[in-house]
Amino acid sequence: MVNAVMAADLPDDPPWRDVQVRDYLAETMPGERRITWIAEDDRVPEGEGQIYAHVNILLLGDIGVLEILVRPELRRRGLGRQLVAMAARRAYLEGFSSIGVEAIGGTSAIAFYEALGFEREYVETRSVLNLDSVDWLALGSMASGISPGYRIEYHPGGPPEWLLEAYAQAKAEAQHDDDELDLAPRSSDPQRLRDSLDTLHKRGLKPYIVLAMHEDTGTVAGLTEVVVPAQHPERADQYDTIVVREHRGYGIDRAIKARMLFELRSAEPDLRQVQTWNAQHNESMLKVNAELGYQSDRDWYEYIADVTQLVQSLEPRD
Secondary structure (H helix, E strand, O other), X not given: OHHHHHHHHOOOOOOOOOOOHHHHHHOOOOOOEEEEEEEEOOOOOOOOOOEEEEEEEEXXXXXXXXXXXXXXXXXXXXXXXXXXXXXHHHHHHOOOOEEEEEEEOOOOHHHHHHHOOOEEEEEEEEXXXXXXXXXXXXXXXXXXXXXXXXXXXXXXXOOOHHHHHHHHHHHHHHHHHOOOOOOOOOOOOHHHHHHHHHHHHHOOEXXXXXXXXEOOOOEEEEEEEEEXXXXXXXXXXXXXXXXXXXXXXXXXXXXXXXXXHHHHHHHOOOOOEEEEEEEOOOHHHHHHHHHHOOEEEEEEEEEEEEHHHHHHHHOOOO
């Protein structure tokens, strides 16, 4: 079902493999819950028929994060609307006030959510890097182009225990700097970071970390994170790239992202692409990505809706 949806909405993305799919859907951070419903063929015994649609809502903090997938041939028949109503009703009963959702530009999801009253809060652009087109010689110069006084460290699997506090501190500073809708909150304290890394591994997402360390103070001056999903190991996901404010202007962002690509090429022989998302106003990071060879792909939108209003608008009418 996931691959049928992707073939229609993201035809250039690699299909999912049947590897740790249940883990990917079921594992959550401590304090978070995911509730899932499926629509399936009722003419055959439960679990043996085709899945027509899937909806889940992740309950975290004070917001529920919605995801809906409907087979392309069954769209525009009211099924998606019914699934939103079901999830919104559950969020209402759980005491949540807002529902957020991510929608992919150029797909029918945009008009669908806007028609239901979701309001656009945030826009970012996805860019994709094809590793077979990388100029590795130029990339080597970028990886070594960091100013004196800094060193680059590579940590497959996540930062070591002794670095967690400094790592979390760098993440916390970045969290204060951006205005993104908090549908995927950063792990900005040591224990949450431990929990986050543990959850990634359980979901089949292998993390890779490259750090820039300030040698005089031993602090984390910059970091970049990539995960390689077991479900589609041909394409990795770039997570945060952060340079602490007082260390900006020393070539750290370019150097750590370039080093990461060298490490991924060695560690992940099946990897063909890396995808990343950036706010449109983040001109410095967009420039770095362009220098590395990333190509802009499409926009992604984050929407939010008031739960009470959504439930009322979706109530069946006589």
